[in-house]
Amino acid sequence: MNKALKNPLIFILFVIPALTLFFVFFIYPIFSSIYYSFTSWNGVSDTVKYTGLTNFKKALGDERFWVSVKNNGWFILFSVFIQVPLIVFFSLLIANVKKLKGLYKTAVFMPSIMSTAVIGILWGFIYEPNIGLFNKLLGLFGVEPIYWLSDERFAMLSILITNAWQWTGFYIVMVLAAILSIPGELDEAAAIDGATGFQRATRITLPLIVPIISVVIMLSIAGAMKAADIVIVMTKGGPAGSTEVMATYMIKYAITNFKYGYGNTIAVLIFVFTLIVTALYQLLFNRRSERIEY
Template identity: 90%
Template sequence: MNKSLRNPLVFTLFILPALLLFLIFFIYPIFSSLYYSLTSWNGVSDSVKFTGLSNFEKAFGDDRFWVSVKNNGWFILFSVFIQVPLIVLFSLLIANVKKLKGLYKTAVFMPSIMSTAVIGILWGFIYEPNIGLFNKVLGIVGIEPVYWLSDERFAMLSILITNAWQWTGFYIVMVLAAILSIPGELDEAAAIDGASRFQRATRITLPLIVPIISVVIMLSIAGAMKAADIVIVMTKGGPAGSTEVMATYMIKYAITNFKYGYGNAIAVLIFIFTLVVTVLYQLLFARRNERIEY
């Protein structure tokens, strides 16, 4: 058995299925999308006309494209500066619960396993101008109804809140697992030395879970760049394109308008932008906190 495992052919046979799947479902689609991004094609006909970089020039000159880029930026900022701190806060609170900890973990995780369509419809009722929960609460204090999803001032914020509600529990479970893996002796020693619960959380727990927080931030950035389903379900990019993101912009051109070449150009730009943002984050922040040893 040991001799077999040392044989390079055995390793090759083990990794070959995974490698083939990787080539078929990742590498090939990337190069295929890159090729079609340089063409004018409706996705149906046999004729594919090579147009060079014209699709990219069209995208950079389209104001709606830059609105979608800005909205993806809002997703990233909301995730990093509002959602992640809340994730850490709720994780710390649940970690200190003595009873029914499993119930709390299940409760916060439930939204992340629900269909985005269900989430969108549910929150659509909450945002409903006449009978929605938010406007009912506002009416109690004498505030006029707000058209959350049809007013350009509030539509993007409404989607960001809904998206955060859906995925916060998933990340809480990750951070909570990191907190619970910290040796209890560290917290007990600090408590004996007179450290308060707040001091133990900020000076012991938080520094030790920085690597997993870094992973959560990176996943949030990647998720923000490919956000599409929640926008399609709730607003379809409206009102007046104010909630359009890069992925929905791509879908409208590639599928709805049969501009497959242009849609692939947007897909390539999404890939490039995501790669640039994640690499910059890795270089500037993540590598400083890769390992923490107890």
């Protein structure tokens, strides 16, 4: 058995299936999208016409495309500056709960395992102008009904809130796991020295969970760049394209309008923009830190 494990051919045989799947489902689609992004093709016919940079010029000169880019930017900003602080705050609260901690973890994680279609429909009822929960509460203070998903001023915010509600629990469980892995002796020693709960949270717990917070931010950015399903379910990019994101913009052209070549151009631009945003994050905020050992 030991001789077999030392044989390089054995390792190659184990690696080949994984490499094959990686090539078929990742490498090939990327290069395929790049190839078709320089063509004019409807995705069905045998005729594929090379058009050079025409598709890219069209996309970069399209005002609707830049609206979708801006909306993806709103997803990123909302996730990083509003959702992530709330994730850390609620994680600290749950970590200090003495009873029913498992119940709270299950409750906050529940939306993450629900279908996006179900969540979109559920929040559609909450945002409903006449019988929706939000407008009913606002009506108690004499506020006129707000058309949350039909008004350009509120539609994007409504989607951002819904998306955050769905995924906040997933990230809370991740951060909570990091908090609970910190040895209790550190917190007890700080308490004996007279540190308040706030001081222990900000000077001990938060610095120790910075790596997992960094991962949460990275995942939030990646999720914001590929957001599509919640928009399709709730507004389909409306009203008047005000909630369009790059992924829904791509779907409309590639699938609905049978402009497969142009749709792949948008896919390539999404890929490039994602690389740029993540690289900037790594450069500016995710600097290498020393490994912490307890």
